[in-house]
Amino acid sequence: EIVLTQSPGTLSLSPGERATLSCRASQSITSSYLAWYQQKPGRPPRLLIYGASSRATGIPDRFSGSGSGTDFTLSISRLEPEDSAVYYCQQYNNSPWTFGQGTKVEIK
Amino acid sequence: QVQLQESGPGLVKPSETLSLTCTVSGDSISSFYWSWIRQPPGKGLEWIGSIYYSGSTNYNPSLKSRVTISLDTSKNQFSLKLASVTAADTAVYYCARGPWGWFYFDYWGQGTLVTVSS
Secondary structure, eight states: OOOEEEEEEEEEOTTTTOOOEEEEEEEEGGGEEEEEEOTTTSOOOOOEEEEETTEOOOOOOOEEEEEEEEEEEEEEEEEOOGHHHHEEEOOOOOOEEEOOOOOEEEEE | OOOOEEESSSSTTTTOOOEEEEESSSSOOSSSEEEEEEOOOOTTEEEEEEEESSEEEEEEETTTTTTTEEEEETTTEEEEEEEOGGGGGGGEEEEEETTTTTTSOOOOOOOOOEEOOO
16 A cells, blocks of 8 residues: 655645645555645635646646656645645555645645 | 535444435446545545446445445435444444546535434
8 A cells, every 4th residue: 555644744834835745655656656635624626726737627827736756746826825734645556545634724 | 617516324323324415417337436434523535435337336445335326317326335334333424436547536425414423
């Protein structure tokens, strides 16, 4: 099973700043089969990024994904108040599909 | 617009079987890849298992001995059964869709909280 470790646990930033979230895999994820989701309280996760860097339909270009192998990053440029949420990475390279433990982004 | 809606009992007794149904609208269930994912209160996400439109299944090994996922194409629904539940199975259960050939999740239901308690 591929274990995904996200860091930091919590990120507290001001509106307009840039957020950088990390997702590290316990083994290499070939073909960049990694997705990112945003989850707000009481809501289901929302797909942001798939294939490590492709934005899902309707996702603003403030959200971008990068990385390969074992190290992946989600960047949120120009933070807005509505970006306050927990962000999860998910690998779909090897079954069982697994999620990271999440990074909470707080907007000051 | 694809919509998924979970339904089923919100309270299940220990040792009994949890049963949930996901009704899909705006898309045919006879395509794509359909999954169940759960989230214990205040915790992260765990993939339970998936079923292809063909009926073939793929389960998380940690739950495989207790899980059954099935399709009902006539009703455009798919279902989850989790046997011999304990308090550790208390969670919000989500159904979700995966695009054809890929194993991420692009549409999700709103989720339903299932509590295991006597």
